[in-house]
Structures are given as structure tokens and as C-alpha cells.
Amino acid sequence: MSGETLHVFFLGTAGALPTPMRNPPCIMVRRGSDTLLFDCGEGAQQQMMRARTGFTVDAIFITHWHADHFLGIAGLVQTLSFIGRTDPLPVYGPAWIHEAASAIRSLSRFNLRFPISSVQMSHGSEIRFTGYRVKAFATDHGMESMGYILEEDGRPGRFNREEAIRLGVPPGPLFGRLQRGETVCIARDGEDVHITPGDVMGPPRPGRSIIYTGDTRPIHRTLLDLCSNPDLLIHDATYDDQEIERAREVYHATAGEAGEAARALNARTLALVHISSRYISTAGHLKDASRVFSGTVLAPSDLDVLELPFRED
Numbered sequence: 001m002s003g004e005t006l007h008v009f010f011l012g013t014a015g016a017l018p019t020p021m022r023n024p025p026c027i028m029v030r031r032g033s034d035t036l037l038f039d040c041g042e043g044a045q046q047q048m049m050r051a052r053t054g055f056t057v058d059a060i061f062i063t064h065w066h067a068d069h070f071l072g073i074a075g076l077v078q079t080l081s082f083i084g085r086t087d088p089l090p091v092y093g094p095a096w097i098h099e100a101a102s103a104i105r106s107l108s109r110f111n112l113r114f115p116i117s118s119v120q121m122s123h124g125s126e127i128r129f130t131g132y133r134v135k136a137f138a139t140d141h142g143m144e145s146m147g148y149i150l151e152e153d154g155r156p157g158r159f160n161r162e163e164a165i166r167l168g169v170p171p172g173p174l175f176g177r178l179q180r181g182e183t184v185c186i187a188r189d190g191e192d193v194h195i196t197p198g199d200v201m202g203p204p205r206p207g208r209s210i211i212y213t214g215d216t217r218p219i220h221r222t223l224l225d226l227c228s229n230p231d232l233l234i235h236d237a238t239y240d241d242q243e244i245e246r247a248r249e250v251y252h253a254t255a256g257e258a259g260e261a262a263r264a265l266n267a268r269t270l271a272l273v274h275i276s277s278r279y280i281s282t283a284g285h286l287k288d289a290s291r292v293f294s295g296t297v298l299a300p301s302d303l304d305v306l307e308l309p310f311r312e313d
């Protein structure tokens with residue numbers, strides 16, 4: 001479907017240490033009726049309750065095996081089993097994913113009622129869903145780690161109603177058939193004439209895309225080959241720019257570096273996440289990112305929701 005809604009729930013925006021206000025990393029993306037989790041930090045299931053998202057998780061993508069990014073899976077699968085889930089749950093992640101899945105299974109005191117499948121991802125791996133795909137890319141975090149791009153399939157071009165009428169197509173069901181890609185036949189001056197979608201549809205339009213970097217130093221040069229003009233870039237911004245040395249040491253990014261990435265990728269919106277517990281306010285982060293990136297910059301709080309509409313074009 002090309003007209004699906006697309007929402008991002010920031011369920012956990014903390015860095016390695018949670019705070020009373022921020023849970024460990026967990027980003028939920030809901031597209032139409034599909035729900036994907038990107039990272040699943042401790043307490044993710046309670047964040048889902050607080051955000052009233054329900055528990056219909058279709059897949060979990062883990063960026064790397066630092067504990068702040070995956071400890072929530074164990075609790076979540078217990079709850080899913082308890083409330084009667086029987087559908088398999090695929091979990092995607094870098095090397096060690098199979099061991100992680102098996103550890104989660106064996107942590108369960110009682111047998112889970114549904115299977116957990118594990119799929120190892122590496123740079124360039126791609127998982128197809130109906131109407132979109134999720135691509136993995138390598139990041140720079142001092143260990144094997146990756147980020148993910150959710151990319152919708154292209155949308156049909158804009159329907160040119162005036163042109164259709166000029167060609168003699170009567171408004172009504174034939175309009176819908178042309179928009180669905182069918183050729184229609186009309187009678188014009190006593191002759192059958194075929195009107196093709198190409199006669200009345202504009203050029204195809206790109207779908208929406210979201211990039212989630214997970215924990216990383218800036219890696220937008222690699223990313224540029226995979227995705228540009230994302231609707232949303234969710235970037236590691238553990239530190240503000242004053243802590244650039246520290247960021248380099250521990251393989252994280254500053255808000256200013258996230259801003260540079262957003263500018264290089266021509267993102268529409270930048271969301272700064274993985275905020276270190278040392279910060280009470282994100283004012284400095286917002287200032288640092290906005291200095292280099294002129295698009296929308298957000299430092300979401302836990303439970304914030306962002307809707308990504310189609311671009312007007």
C-alpha cells in the first residue's frame with residue numbers, strides 16, 4: 001500500500017545509563033499495521049504500555065550487543081508469551097544474534113509459546129516487508145555494530161486529472177483504474193482509444209525513509225551511498241560538542257556531528273538520541289546540531305511520537 005501511515009515512537013532515548021526520565025534505547029516504527037522495534041533496551045515493554053502502542057511487535061532489529069540495546073527482549077518475550085502470542089518473532093542483528101536468541105530462550109523459566117527466529121545481518125543485508133524494506137549498514141562503534149534504514153517502495157506519480165479529462169476519460173471508476181496502473185479503453189469519436197497510466201500519471205515519487213544509526217562515530221560518508229534525503233535521521237548524540245574528545249574515545253557522536261550527518265544526507269528532520277545521563281537539559285545538543293543543520297532538529301523525550309507525512313511534491 002502506498003498510503004500507509006508512518007509513526008516513530010521514541011520509547012527509550014537514554015545513553016548507556018538510564019535516568020529517571022529516559023529509558024535505554026528503543027525506537028518503535030509503526031507503518032500501517034506493521035510494528036518494528038529498533039533496539040530493545042531494558043523496560044521496553046513498560047514503555048510500550050505507557051505509550052499505549054499495544055504489543056503487536058512484528059520484528060526486532062538490534063544494532064549491537066551492548067547491554068543497553070537488547071536487555072529488554074527477555075522481558076518482552078515473556079509478556080508476549082503470557083498474553084498468548086503464537087506468531088514467530090524474528091530478531092535481526094549482527095554476529096552473536098543466534099547466541100543471543102538462544103540465551104533469551106533459555107532464560108525463560110517456562111517454554112515460550114512462540115518461536116524466536118534469529119537472522120544475522122551484515123553491511124548491505126536487506127529484509128523485505130510488504131511495501132518497504134530494512135537495510136543494514138556497518139557503523140563505527142569499536143565493535144561489530146550496525147544501523148538500519150527503513151525505506152519505502154516508490155509511490156506512483158501524481159494523477160493528472162485535467163489531462164485525463166482532456167483525453168476524454170470520464171471522471172469515475174476509470175480514474176481509479178488508471179491510478180492503479182491499468183490501461184483503460186474509452187470510446188472517442190466512435191473509435192476505441194486506449195489511455196495508458198503513462199498518459200495521465202506524473203513520474204514515480206520516492207517513498208519515505210528513516211535512518212537509525214544506533215551507537216556510532218559519524219559515518220555519513222558510507223551512508224551517502226545507501227540513502228540520501230531521509231525523512232528522518234535518528235542519530236547518536238550521546239554528547240554535546242564540548243565533549244568531542246570523549247565522544248571520539250568511546251565511539252559515540254556529538255550533537256554537532258549528528259547535525260553534520262543530517263546536512264550531508266540532506267535529512268528533513270534530525271532526532272538526537274542516546275543522550276548521556278550527565279545531561280539534565282538537551283538545550284546544548286539542540287544548539288550544537290542546529291548550528292550546522294538547518295532542517296528540523298529534535299531531542300525527543302521518552303514516549304514522544306513523530307508522524308512522518310508524505311512530502312508535498
Ligand SMILES: [Zn+2]
Pocket residue numbers: 015016025066068069215274
Ligand atoms: Zn548504547
Ligand SMILES: [Zn+2]
Pocket residue numbers: 064066141215
Ligand atoms: Zn554501544
